[in-house]
Amino acid sequence: MSIFISYGREDLGVATRLLQDLRAQGLECWLDRENLPPGSNWKYEIERAIRASSFFVALISSKSLKKRGFVQKELRLALEVLDEFPPSSIFVIPVRVDDCMPEHSALKERQWVDLFPSYEAGLAQLIRLFSRRSNETDNSHAKVPLSSPSSLSLGLGLRDGYDACDLA
Numbered sequence: 001m002s003i004f005i006s007y008g009r010e011d012l013g014v015a016t017r018l019l020q021d022l023r024a025q026g027l028e029c030w031l032d033r034e035n036l037p038p039g040s041n042w043k044y045e046i047e048r049a050i051r052a053s054s055f056f057v058a059l060i061s062s063k064s065l066k067k068r069g070f071v072q073k074e075l076r077l078a079l080e081v082l083d084e085f086p087p088s089s090i091f092v093i094p095v096r097v098d099d100c101m102p103e104h105s106a107l108k109e110r111q112w113v114d115l116f117p118s119y120e121a122g123l124a125q126l127i128r129l130f131s132r133r134s135n136e137t138d139n140s141h142a143k144v145p146l147s148s149p150s151s152l153s154l155g156l157g158l159r160d161g162y163d164a165c166d167l168a
Contacts, residue, residue, distance in 0.1 A: 001134050002028045004053035006074045008064030014097050014115065015059055018123070025127050027134075046070075050077050055090070055130070058107070061097035079106050090129070095122065 003022060007015035012033070019031045030049045036042050050056060056078040064071055075092075082091045094102055094112035102108055115122040 001054040001130070002030055002049075002052065003055045003057055003130065004030045004050050004078075005057045005059065006050075006071060006078070007031075007059040008061065008067055008069070008071045010063040010067075011059050011061050011097050014061075017119075018057070018059070018095075018115075018126075021123055022126070022130070025131075027127075027130055043070075046074060047077060050074060051081060054133070056081070056092045057126070058092060058094050059097055060094055060100060060102055060107070060112075062100040064097075065100055065103060075104070075107075079104075082106070090133070093126070093129070095126070 005015050005019055015031060016033070019029050019034065022029050030053060032042070032046060035049065036045055058075055058078065078092050082089075085091055092106070092110055094107045094110050096102075096112055096114045096116065098116055102112070113122045113125045
């Protein structure tokens with residue numbers, strides 16, 4: 001299971017803190033500042049990481065909602081990936097950094113987590129979700145590695161070797 005953390009540059013401090021706190025719980029997280037190798041095609045690597053992730057944490061704040069940039073593209077891609085899942089599945093998790101209102105209709109339809117007024121309470125919600133999901137492994141489905149030719153050539157969008165049923 002891996003967790004992609006998306007953020008606007010203004011929220012780098014919160015993103016880094018969240019990354020460290022989730023990793024301290026033994027969770028695998030992906031953050032561009034930590035995971036992009038020097039010289040890599042960052043757009044390609046970010047898209048690959050989003051598609052390969054089990055969860056997409058969208059850190060949103062009053063600043064990030066108003067800006068243009070790649071953070072908006074990350075969100076749109078994550079919402080496209082979400083369309084591959086059954087409606088009851090959890091993939092995109094809006095996480096509010098401050099008292100802002102998500103404008104995108106798909107975000108308004110998802111239950112969000114608040115990291116304010118208590119960062120610790122919001123973090124605890126995320127840890128409970130991720131811990132519960134990591135314990136709900138279902139061995140009845142065949143696991144296909146992300147790098148298998150069939151998953152790549154057919155564009156099945158498999159994540160971490162699990163199909164969408166495993167993540168529901």
